[in-house]
Amino acid sequence: MNRVAPKSDYALDANSVSGHALELLARKVAGQPGMLHLDVGCGDGHMAEPLTSLLGLHYVGIDRDNQALRSLTERGFETHGLAFSDEGQIYEGLRHIVGERAVGSITVLDTIERLTNADALLRAVSQLARLHNCYVVVSSANVAHGDVGRKLAFGLWDYTEGGILDRGHVRLFDNRGLGTTLAAAGLHEIDRHDVQTGQSEQNFPASHPALASGTELHALLHQLRLGADPFTYVSRFVRLCVPGPAVLATIDPAREGEGAPARPFLSIIMRTQGTRLHTFIEALTCLSAQTDPDFELLVLGHKLDRERQLDVERVIADTADRLRQQIRYIAVDTGNRTHPLNVGFEEARGEYIAILDDDDAPLAHWVETFKKLARQTPGKVLRCACVRQNVRNVDIRGQRSLRAEGGFERYPASFDFLAHLRGNQSPPIGLAFPRGPFHSFGIRFDESLTTTEDWDFLMRTAAVVGVASAGEVTGIYRWWTKDESSRTDHPQSEWDSNYQRILTKLDQAHIVLPRGAVPRIRYLVDFCETQSRGGGDGLPPDVQRELDRLRLIEQSTSWRIMALPRRLVSRIRRQIRFRVIRR
């Protein structure tokens, strides 16, 4: 074959789709001179020269646009025109092009978003790849790039010449959509090398508050998007696949939609170490008495040895049929005490997810009250009032049981976001979390925390979706006075360290304050100033700066989104006594 030397025009940009595709192939494809590389939808064939020189493959450009092939032909490469019609026609066309030769790899780059029948093309490519047992690289634009999302959130949708929203695109892919499309065609991703673009061609108008990188709004949206998935900067997906059986798209449990299975209202996550079966039995008995049975119970056995696991399973097996059918036992053998929460939330099918400790005592209307609250304020964290009661173990007639030792101490009836910035006033039994923040925003329990992980999770979730409170008491939170609990399992220094780390995380986060927070802030500022005047010395300069800043925030139109004034909060914290829930 006559070849012309690669022109500088066709030197590969390392950060281009072709460059990334070539690198993916170079990671996997051993040099087998003479084998074919099919570039389906090749266009100008940017990768022809570097691929040939790097991998030694015989490049074959295939496109439905004969005009586009002319350049490749002129550069001495084998080219074929092929109409991308139905699967059978495409497959037969490809087989005819290949003939008796062996195919080493195939690329389908920036093509499928331009076709109405991309599925047929991918299935045909997959079929051929299976025949030759070769790799396939597929790329497409990422319509869920952060720039596109931030614009669309405010009603902007701009097609451009080229880029993510190229005027020629007839089909749009996000990461999940591409994955299911490939799988349905029998192409299974084994590696990826996506093209990242911090500021895409969609980053206009530059003055838009959601796009300008210095705004609070941009920072908040960016923070949330980063948590949701790792593709906010990805402009092009570039995926290396191997052929295999077609996997029909299944319903992603994290997403709603047609065909999605009906969810229970509530998933209850119960961690157990199997060390206090008597309280576990009590908790299950309370659940068996719920007036609303619309829940599932996930029992997370954490690091249980064989004997303890059997004990726990025996208690579950003892329950009456109806409850037993609602229970799933999940063994978790790794991680600290926070890890099972992430496992449980991941597995949860419910619209809402609650944490119930294996020594908690929910009242009969615990589920029912959460559901009523959810119907009134969908999507918020649900919070019911609860009480604390001192308990200890007693052994009577050889059987261990729980003994209440004190009356009820009530936690605050409603959720106060500002008060919670200082410490937790909401035991898990009083809370139910909407599944969205965990499953859609990627808000996870911080497994580097060994205590107060629930407070950290609550605050990060509440800062996004808010909290709806019901004043009804629906749960009893047992407080151990003599026996072991998480409160006594960890030294004070560990509690303090975790506490400080949570404060630091809160201080660095962008937070949506609930309606009604401004008067409270105003009061606190007034309070501090009054205290300061009483002392006669004025506030230290750093506190004064924070106060001034607070005042500015309060006066601004964007007051509801703010980075927390850490030093001020710390100062206020020292002035007001508080109680922190520790288990």
Place this chain on the structure above:
Amino acid sequence: MAEGKGSVHHPQVSPTAPFVTGPVSVGAQTVLYHTGYDEVRRSAASLARSAELGMASGALTSVAFHLGDSSSLPCLSDAEVASLQEEFGRVLKVTYRSFGANRGSAGGQNDLAAINAADLLFIQNPDVIASPRMLETLIEPLKTAGVGIAEAKQLPVEHPKDYDPKTGETSWAMGACLLIPARLFKSINGFDADSFFMYCDDVDLSWRTKLAGFKVIHHPAAVVFHDKRLSADAKWMPSAAERYYSAEAALFMAHKWSKAGVLQRLLEQFSLSPHEDHQKAYSVFMSRREADQLPAPLDPGHEVGQFVGDMYAHHRFALL
């Protein structure tokens, strides 16, 4: 003074021998009062499971569930009763009878005890949910000589009356969930329905059990759920009926258990009280006294009865 039901007869049972020495039959019994089918079904389902496990373990020979209806009209239809019998009949014999009148808890339980042929009577409220191994666990104390009543622990709101943390011995057992041998129940003439319509009948039964030489044991390893709610400020929420009948019962308890000083104090308080409940309780008691229809006083030496303030036991904590 009349010597009616509830006074102590010479027991035909002895505290020197345990009531349970092998597998036994249990007859649960409960008095319905405008109780919904779903509530009854949930209770029956939990009892059936407890029965199933108890029989599988060899502790129980059979379990029955006797429903007595004090509602003005039957609260369960024939079809609902049949449904219960069909669903749970494999492990639980379910019977239902309508009293045709409000017999109160004490009267209703006595009526049910008369048809309950089991070795042990499980006296329960209709909204009680048994934990799976409640029955076989609650039997344990009755394997010890001298124990006459075993009481289960209630969830989620544990009763504050004190009990010995090593033996479980307590002042009295709640009629919401107590187990008593049928022979003992009959020997002390069951509940004193003439004096107590629906409140303190259980305290009185417990104290007469003690007077007969038996202990009352709280066994917290046996748990039941009893649907109790707390007010928004985390306080106990007694029903209107509980408020009235507790006042009436307080007078009868003080009289019957020979606490003349307590009775006098209560009569003075109630006679001057602006509360209708107190005034009505005072009137009922005084008219019974004038008609010489009060029970004969018991325990003149105060060896059994405990009057601690307005309570019938020392309490570990206050449920306000």
